[in-house]
Amino acid sequence: MKAILNHRSIRKYKSTPIEESLLNEILNAGVRASTTGNMQVYSIIVTTDQEIKKQLLPCHFNQPMVTQAPVILTFCADFNRFNKWCLQRDAKPGYDNFLSFFTAAIDALLVAQNVCIAAEDNGLGICYLGTTTYTADKIIDVLKLPKGVVPVTALAIGYPDELPELTDRIPLAAVLHREIYQDYSAGDIDQIYAAKEALPLTKSLIEENKKETLAQIFTDIRYNRTDNVSFSKVLLKVLADQGFMNNEM
């Protein structure tokens, strides 16, 4: 619980490497996560080599932590290993479709979150690299991922060289729905975002970006439709290329 409640994303790391035994312990905690049918349809690429991290750097929009953190973990939906096993055992795998990709992605993401908590519980810091899905095609090239394998998220991990404040969250009640979904009224929305909008950080962001509202910073700059559509095309093409879009009998 303590590790979970104290989570903050770390973007500055000490150069201290992670001891092999500790990394092993953390990854072992990762694979205790639930997995569909105990198929374990995921893989973790452990990258510590500075040259390969440099190749990953532009895939993650040149965020300095990618080369600064001692370890980058790339979590992949992976049916390649399972398919090979099936074929060697006179079994015909039927995992070349969207549902199978999503099943494997869930597997990979639950492992990733276990790894985060285990890492933080052991004094390490982590930061998710959301860029992984935006540039999945390039990451596939760098990490030589074969058909059946798609990167779904990545983590920078290492000893923290900063201790940022806990990030604000909207009120818990705002993300909870009792029994069934209770849709939001205009008044609900105003109330949910009031505290976030009143933060000094929000005010300075609006000024810096010359926008009228915090929401415009998301829609016009950080997560704008042009980028989202372009990344959607990349990701859907990756799913097809990696063999997960044969959705007809």
Add this chain to the structure above:
Amino acid sequence: MKAILNHRSIRKYKSTPIEESLLNEILNAGVRASTTGNMQVYSIIVTTDQEIKKQLLPCHFNQPMVTQAPVILTFCADFNRFNKWCLQRDAKPGYDNFLSFFTAAIDALLVAQNVCIAAEDNGLGICYLGTTTYTADKIIDVLKLPKGVVPVTALAIGYPDELPELTDRIPLAAVLHREIYQDYSAGDIDQIYAAKEALPLTKSLIEENKKETLAQIFTDIRYNRTDNVSFSKVLLKVLADQGFMNNEM
């Protein structure tokens, strides 16, 4: 770490309800998970009402734990709340595409795994309901999920009434790749699955199901292509219907 290492899926629950304060504490731990751009694009539906759980039962292939567990949590990718906020703040949301769905799904899954660990750390048991994506269309109807909301996983949660053995895992080295992906030779595959194939449980499953190999039980029965393709169609239609497949400018 202890909670993570002791995880087992619980399929039999005591009728004891979960105290409201404990449930709250666990859900609060959930929302400490990393979230893309701190957008928190997820919702959690907390279902305790027996009538609604009965409606969810067939969505989860009539697994008895759905009505037996005191609480069912359904984790949803949710851009509905965020979109409403944008529209009320003169910002034009561009989150009607596949990338945005996947971003929100990642958010929801990281929260779900935090909730699991927090629950188990407090003496509760959990079981993921992988059926959530198979019948997302029906769950949307039962839980009245509006456009912009897609269920991605669900949890049964309550006080355990069983203590199953820890589930076997393939060797850690089998899911790890150093620096870049190292593809598997036929010999690797034999070695990776040897221990699992030698389990007494495997032998009895093969006999019961009148199959030649464990892999055939997966490909022909548990996770066969016909089902996978049919569930893929459902899920892709749900994404389109819920407004996440406008992938053109």
